[in-house]
Amino acid sequence: MPIKLPPGISAATFAEAVKEFQGAVGADWVFTSEEDLDTYRDAYSISWGHDDEYLASAAVAPDTVEQVQAVVRIANKYKIPVYAISTGKNLTYGGSAPTYSGSVVVDLKRMKRVLKVDDKRNFALVEPGCSYYDLYQHIKDRGLKVWIDCPDPGWGSPIGNALDHGIGYTASPYRDHWGAHCGMEVVLPNGEIMRTGMGASPTSDTWQDYKYAVGPHVDGLFAQGNFGIVTKMGFWLFPQPESWMTGTVHVPKYSDYSALVDHCNYLEDAHLATGQTGYGSNLGGQGVTAAPEYRALMANGWPTIEQLDAYAAQRKVPAWRAKLQFYGPEKAVRASWAYAQRRISAAIPGATFTDVEFSTLPLSPAQEKTHHLVNFGIPNMAIFQIVARPAAGPNNANPYDGHTDFFAVVSRSGSEVFRAMKAVYDIQKELKIDPITATPFSSPVTWHHKVFFMGAGGVGNQRGDAEHNRRMRALYAAYIEKMAAAGFPAYRTNPGAQDLLVKQFSFNDHALLRFQEALKDAVDPNGILSPGRYGIWPKHLRQKKA
Amino acid sequence: MKTFIAILGATTVLGVVGSAFAADAGQLAMGKERFDYWCDTCHAGDPREAGRFLPGTASLNAKYNGSRPGALVDRTDLLPPYVELVIRKGMEGMPFFRKTEISDTEMKAIAAYLSRNTRQ
Ligand SMILES: Cc1cc2nc3c(=O)[nH]c(=O)nc-3n(C[C@H](O)[C@H](O)[C@H](O)COP(=O)(O)OP(=O)(O)OC[C@H]3O[C@@H](n4cnc5c(N)ncnc54)[C@H](O)[C@@H]3O)c2cc1C
Numbered sequence: 001m002p003i004k005l006p007p008g009i010s011a012a013t014f015a016e017a018v019k020e021f022q023g024a025v026g027a028d029w030v031f032t033s034e035e036d037l038d039t040y041r042d043a044y045s046i047s048w049g050h051d052d053e054y055l056a057s058a059a060v061a062p063d064t065v066e067q068v069q070a071v072v073r074i075a076n077k078y079k080i081p082v083y084a085i086s087t088g089k090n091l092t093y094g095g096s097a098p099t100y101s102g103s104v105v106v107d108l109k110r111m112k113r114v115l116k117v118d119d120k121r122n123f124a125l126v127e128p129g130c131s132y133y134d135l136y137q138h139i140k141d142r143g144l145k146v147w148i149d150c151p152d153p154g155w156g157s158p159i160g161n162a163l164d165h166g167i168g169y170t171a172s173p174y175r176d177h178w179g180a181h182c183g184m185e186v187v188l189p190n191g192e193i194m195r196t197g198m199g200a201s202p203t204s205d206t207w208q209d210y211k212y213a214v215g216p217h218v219d220g221l222f223a224q225g226n227f228g229i230v231t232k233m234g235f236w237l238f239p240q241p242e243s244w245m246t247g248t249v250h251v252p253k254y255s256d257y258s259a260l261v262d263h264c265n266y267l268e269d270a271h272l273a274t275g276q277t278g279y280g281s282n283l284g285g286q287g288v289t290a291a292p293e294y295r296a297l298m299a300n301g302w303p304t305i306e307q308l309d310a311y312a313a314q315r316k317v318p319a320w321r322a323k324l325q326f327y328g329p330e331k332a333v334r335a336s337w338a339y340a341q342r343r344i345s346a347a348i349p350g351a352t353f354t355d356v357e358f359s360t361l362p363l364s365p366a367q368e369k370t371h372h373l374v375n376f377g378i379p380n381m382a383i384f385q386i387v388a389r390p391a392a393g394p395n396n397a398n399p400y401d402g403h404t405d406f407f408a409v410v411s412r413s414g415s416e417v418f419r420a421m422k423a424v425y426d427i428q429k430e431l432k433i434d435p436i437t438a439t440p441f442s443s444p445v446t447w448h449h450k451v452f453f454m455g456a457g458g459v460g461n462q463r464g465d466a467e468h469n470r471r472m473r474a475l476y477a478a479y480i481e482k483m484a485a486a487g488f489p490a491y492r493t494n495p496g497a498q499d500l501l502v503k504q505f506s507f508n509d510h511a512l513l514r515f516q517e518a519l520k521d522a523v524d525p526n527g528i529l530s531p532g533r534y535g536i537w538p539k540h541l542r543q544k545k546a
Numbered sequence: 547m548k549t550f551i552a553i554l555g556a557t558t559v560l561g562v563v564g565s566a567f568a569a570d571a572g573q574l575a576m577g578k579e580r581f582d583y584w585c586d587t588c589h590a591g592d593p594r595e596a597g598r599f600l601p602g603t604a605s606l607n608a609k610y611n612g613s614r615p616g617a618l619v620d621r622t623d624l625l626p627p628y629v630e631l632v633i634r635k636g637m638e639g640m641p642f643f644r645k646t647e648i649s650d651t652e653m654k655a656i657a658a659y660l661s662r663n664t665r666q
Contacts, residue, residue: 031645038635038642039642039643039645043636044641059644061646107646129646155587369592381587382601384588385604388602388605388608389639391608392608396608400638401638401639402639
């Protein structure tokens with residue numbers, strides 16, 4: 001890829017700025033060669049090799065907060081856009097590439113110190129380049145009695161992940177990574193350092209305990225935003241539980257789903273079954289859409305609940321299941337599971353209970369090979385199986401080289417899930433895709449403890465196939481617009497679709513975005529910081545786009 | 547003070563003389579350590595996570611269908627430039643690595659480690 005200059009900056013001015021960046025961080029840590037910049041492309045871009053792929057003009061890797069400040073000041077002096085990444089593993093949502101071509105990536109990977117882990121007050125304070133692996137290892141090496149909550153890919157960072165509203169797999173409320181943060185240090189677009197929450201108090205010891213301090217709580221501006229470069233952030237940690245238990249609830253009728261969801265909500269919100277609930281349908285699963293009886297069910301369009309009840313009865317399997325997970329002392333988790341069974345049996349006739357397992361914690365090395373590690377706060381990379389070369393089929397010779405998916409925010413209610421699954425089905429029908437991922441047996445994921453995310457089907461990337469990529473971009477855009485129209489906007493998206501996603505949040509003529517733009521103009525008048533991230537553009541680029 | 551410097555100098559010289567061996571072992575140790583940190587979670591030989599598999603090992607098993615080992619550490623045909631290319635350019639679902647993650651020195655060490663059983 002030919003090197004992009006920041007828009008409107010001459011090669012000579014850029015060379016001067018690069019020299020200053022080198023002065024600030026050391027020549028070894030400024031990258032400008034084509035070869036080096038290739039590693040700042042988005043490996044999973046659906047615009048790979050196209051005109052609209054997002055490309056960096058350079059990358060700068062500071063090692064200290066002072067160096068971050070210096071970089072920001074230089075960027076301001078030359079009006080060069082910069083884009084901060086922590087570990088830069090935001091695959092599916094932009095990788096390590098900027099959201100505005102020609103930006104200089106500020107790569108914070110070298111700043112990877114674990115500044116503090118407290119297993120009495122249960123928090124950590126880390127730098128941006130510290131990965132989940134690093135924090136996990138730090139805790140393990142010292143025998144500290146706290147868990148981290150990690151997303152599926154272990155090589156990302158608590159800071160980078162939380163700043164994109166990432167989610168994980170242990171107990172609520174820790175699965176909501178942004179929600180579980182407490183206190184941050186930020187380099188503002190003018191190069192000044194600010195600490196939020198109790199960090200603003202020069203005397204308080206509660207920076208990682210109490211989020212709010214006094215006055216407006218501004219932390220939200222820095223997640224999916226472009227108001228500063230985060231250099232430190234605190235996270236609340238789950239004190240290592242003594243044991244874990246799981247059991248699966250099955251309910252017979254299709255229409256029992258709503259009651260099942262309500263009871264699982266109760267169990268989670270009352271802090272009885274705080275682990276991630278795994279919903280599924282015993283009528284769904286791989287290959288279901290090819291079965292003749294399924295084809296018959298769907299022959300006249302989306303079936304009614306009564307038809308689905310009859311379908312479940314004919315198949316003689318319970319329609320739905322929910323795998324519950326409990327963390328805590330043995331007596332407590334056993335009592336909670338017993339209570340869950342009593343509560344659900346009394347409310348849903350015919351409910352049955354299977355797959356009960358109890359284990360003390362931590363898991364043994366043997367168990368670590370057989371259990372879903374992220375449920376135990378252990379980072380790993382197994383999820384990348386979804387892009388692995390399959391043993392057979394057309395993709396054996398031509399495996400996917402990336403992955404893109406779409407997740408809509410849906411309230412935790414059976415009727416809303418039914419509506420969302422039908423919305424995905426309608427979109428896939430309209431786009432003439434065989435609706436293999438949209439069935440009446442689709443299930444939401446429960447990464448976040450207060451909402452469901454409904455997937456609309458992941459799609460594999462093919463870097464070299466322009467037509468495939470064009471179709472993927474069109475499909476993605478259709479999901480964003482049509483799912484939002486149906487009531488289900490996405491929670492996160494790749495840079496190419498961020499403007500479109502933000503546009504869906506249009507209450508009172510986009511009052512929220514207009515407010516964010518007013519703040520942007522005040523805080524970052526030169527518009528140097530991550531222009532375009534989640535639809536927030538500085539004035540000069542906003543006017544150009546309009 | 548002079549003698550101290552002389553002794554220090556001698557140790558340094560000895561270190562340099564021994565480095566044909568020492569550096570190799572050091573490089574291999576670094577290569578193994580960095581491989582275990584960055585690559586093992588996708589490329590290890592032993593299965594992890596019931597019902598799941600390791601994406602790198604599974605892909606290479608699917609690619610070679612038994613003609614080469616699935617686990618990179620068991621390979622006897624890898625050459626350093628090839629490993630370095632894959633680290634910086636990625637391969638199919640495997641993303642590439644930046645120098646801030648794996649420096650050139652570390653990359654060369656990983657490549658040396660994965661090529662340690664290759665006969666040229
Ligand atoms: C197969 C697969 C599975 C995945 N599973 C999950 C999952 O289970 N949960 C999940 O949450 N995600 C998941 N993801 C998405 C993504 O890989 C992770 O969220 C990952 O943690 C994000 O990358 P990162 O942590 O390196 O963040 P980064 O890439 O470092 O940061 C993400 C973005 O945040 C902003 N940012 C980062 N650091 C700063 C800073 N210091 N200051 C200002 N802005 C900053 C930037 O805009 C940056 O692009 C998955 C992706 C794939 C491909």
